[in-house]
Amino acid sequence: MHPNIWKPFTIIKGAPESKKVVGGDGIWLILDDGQRIMDCISSWWVNLHGHCHPRIADAIYNQAIELEHVIFANFSHHPAERLAERLTHLLPGDLERVFFSDNGSTSVEVALKMAWQYWKNRGEARKKFIAFEGAYHGDTLGAMSAGSRSVFTQMFNDLMFEVEYLPYPATWLDDQNAGKKEDEVIEILEKKLSENPEHYAGIIVEPLVQGAGGMRMCREDFLQKLHWSQRQFETLLIFDEVMTGFGRTGDFFACQRAQVEPDIICLSKGITGGFLPLAVTVCSSGIYEEFNTKDPLATFWHGHSYTANPIGCAAALASLDLLYENEISFRQMETIHLDELESLARLGIIEKERVTGTIAAFNIRSEDKSGYLNKIADRIKEECIEYDLLLRPLGDVVYLMPPYCITEEELRSVYKKLGTLLKGIE
Numbered sequence: 001m002h003p004n005i006w007k008p009f010t011i012i013k014g015a016p017e018s019k020k021v022v023g024g025d026g027i028w029l030i031l032d033d034g035q036r037i038m039d040c041i042s043s044w045w046v047n048l049h050g051h052c053h054p055r056i057a058d059a060i061y062n063q064a065i066e067l068e069h070v071i072f073a074n075f076s077h078h079p080a081e082r083l084a085e086r087l088t089h090l091l092p093g094d095l096e097r098v099f100f101s102d103n104g105s106t107s108v109e110v111a112l113k114m115a116w117q118y119w120k121n122r123g124e125a126r127k128k129f130i131a132f133e134g135a136y137h138g139d140t141l142g143a144m145s146a147g148s149r150s151v152f153t154q155m156f157n158d159l160m161f162e163v164e165y166l167p168y169p170a171t172w173l174d175d176q177n178a179g180k181k182e183d184e185v186i187e188i189l190e191k192k193l194s195e196n197p198e199h200y201a202g203i204i205v206e207p208l209v210q211g212a213g214g215m216r217m218c219r220e221d222f223l224q225k226l227h228w229s230q231r232q233f234e235t236l237l238i239f240d241e242v243m244t245g246f247g248r249t250g251d252f253f254a255c256q257r258a259q260v261e262p263d264i265i266c267l268s269k270g271i272t273g274g275f276l277p278l279a280v281t282v283c284s285s286g287i288y289e290e291f292n293t294k295d296p297l298a299t300f301w302h303g304h305s306y307t308a309n310p311i312g313c314a315a316a317l318a319s320l321d322l323l324y325e326n327e328i329s330f331r332q333m334e335t336i337h338l339d340e341l342e343s344l345a346r347l348g349i350i351e352k353e354r355v356t357g358t359i360a361a362f363n364i365r366s367e368d369k370s371g372y373l374n375k376i377a378d379r380i381k382e383e384c385i386e387y388d389l390l391l392r393p394l395g396d397v398v399y400l401m402p403p404y405c406i407t408e409e410e411l412r413s414v415y416k417k418l419g420t421l422l423k424g425i426e
C-alpha cells in the first residue's frame with residue numbers, strides 16, 4: 001500500500017498491493033508491467049465508451065482552453081445549459097429542472113433534501129422516506145441513511161436518520177415467484193401509505209437493478225405497480241439511476257425501459273462517459289414550482305463549489321453524442337449475456353443468473369452465507385488478473401458490466417475465461 005494513500009472500500013491489513021495502471025485503451029487497461037486487462041466492470045460502472053475515447057478527450061481539451069470553471073450561482077454557461085436541455089428532452093414526462101452536483105451520493109442528497117423541503121414548502125411536515133432492503137445510495141450521511149444497514153454503515157448508526165424499508169422483489173431467470181413477491185411488497189407499501197398518508201416524503205428506489213447490494217434485479221412490472229400505488233397515495237417517487245442511467249439497462253434510462261415517470265431522478269457515474277465527476281438531480285416542474293418564490297425560507301439552499309463544471313458538462317455532451325451514435329451496442333448486449341449465461345449455468349456451479357441490458361450477474365453456489373464479505377470475492381478478484389480480466393465480485397455475486405465498446409467476440413471470450421476460472425475455484 002502506498003505510504004500516503006488511504007484506499008476506498010479496503011480493509012487495510014492484509015490488502016494486496018494495488019496494480020498500477022499506466023494507460024487506458026478502449027476496453028483495455030494497461031498495467032505498468034505491460035499487461036493489458038479487460039475492464040469488465042467499467043471501472044466502478046462509470047465508463048461507457050471505453051477508456052481514453054478521443055472524442056471525449058477532445059471535448060474536454062477544447063472546453064478547458066475556453067472556460068474551465070465558473071461560479072454557477074449568478075453565472076451560467078453554454079455547456080450546462082445545453083446539457084440540461086438535452087437531458088430534459090431525453091428524460092420522460094415532466095422531468096424539467098436540472099440541479100447539478102458532483103457525484104452519485106450528492107445527487108441523492110439533493111433528491112432527499114428536495115423532496116423533504118417540497119412538502120415543508122407546501123405546509124406539510126412529512127417525516128419519513130421509504131427505501132428498500134439491500135439498497136445502496138452512496139456514502140454521505142443522507143444517502144447512507146436511505147441505504148440498507150450493513151457492515152458499511154454500522155459505525156454510523158447513531159448519526160443516520162431512520163427510513164422504513166420494503167423488501168426488494170429480487171428476481172432472476174426462471175424465477176416462478178416474481179409476481180407474487182412484487183404483490184407482497186406492494187401490499188406492505190399500500191398498507192403503510194393508506195394508514196398514514198401524510199407521513200411519507202417519498203419512496204427512493206434503484207430501478208431495475210440494485211447495484212452494490214448484489215446486482216439484484218427486479219422486473220419492470222414491479223416499478224409500474226410501485227408507480228401506480230405511489231400516485232394513488234400522493235407521495236414522491238425518487239429513482240436513483242446513478243448506476244442504471246445512460247444505457248446500462250438496455251434503454252437510455254431504467255425509467256424508460258419500465259415506462260414509469262418518477263418525480264425525481266438522480267444521475268451520475270456514466271454521465272461523462274466515465275471521464276469526470278459530475279451528477280444531476282432532475283425534478284418535475286411541479287416540485288420546482290414549490291421553490292419558485294421570494295421567500296428565503298422556501299429557497300433550496302444547496303450547492304457545491306464545482307457545481308455544473310463546464311469541462312464535466314462538455315464531457316457529458318460528447319458522451320451523449322456517442323451514446324446516440326452507438327445506441328445499438330447497449331441495446332443488443334442483453335442477448336449476448338443471456339446466451340452466454342445459459343452455457344455458464346451448465347457448469348452447475350452458479351445460480352440465480354440474471355440480466356438487465358448491459359448488466360449480467362449470478363451467484364456462486366456456496367455454503368458461505370457471509371454476503372459481501374464472502375472470501376470467494378477476493379479469490380476471484382486476484383485470479384481474474386491471470387486471465388487478463390478486471391472483475392470485482394460483490395461477495396458471492398459475480399457480475400459483468402462492460403463498457404459498450406466491447407465487441408461480441410470480446411464479450412464471449414470473457415465468459416469462456418470466466419468458465420475456466422470458476423471451474424478452477426470450485
Ligand SMILES: Cc1ncc(COP(=O)(O)O)c(C=O)c1O
Nearest residue numbers: 103104105136137138211242243
Ligand atoms: C445506485 C447508486 N446510487 C448512488 C451511488 C453513489 O455514487 P458515488 O459513488 O458517485 O457517490 C452509487 C455508487 O455506487 C450507486 O450505485
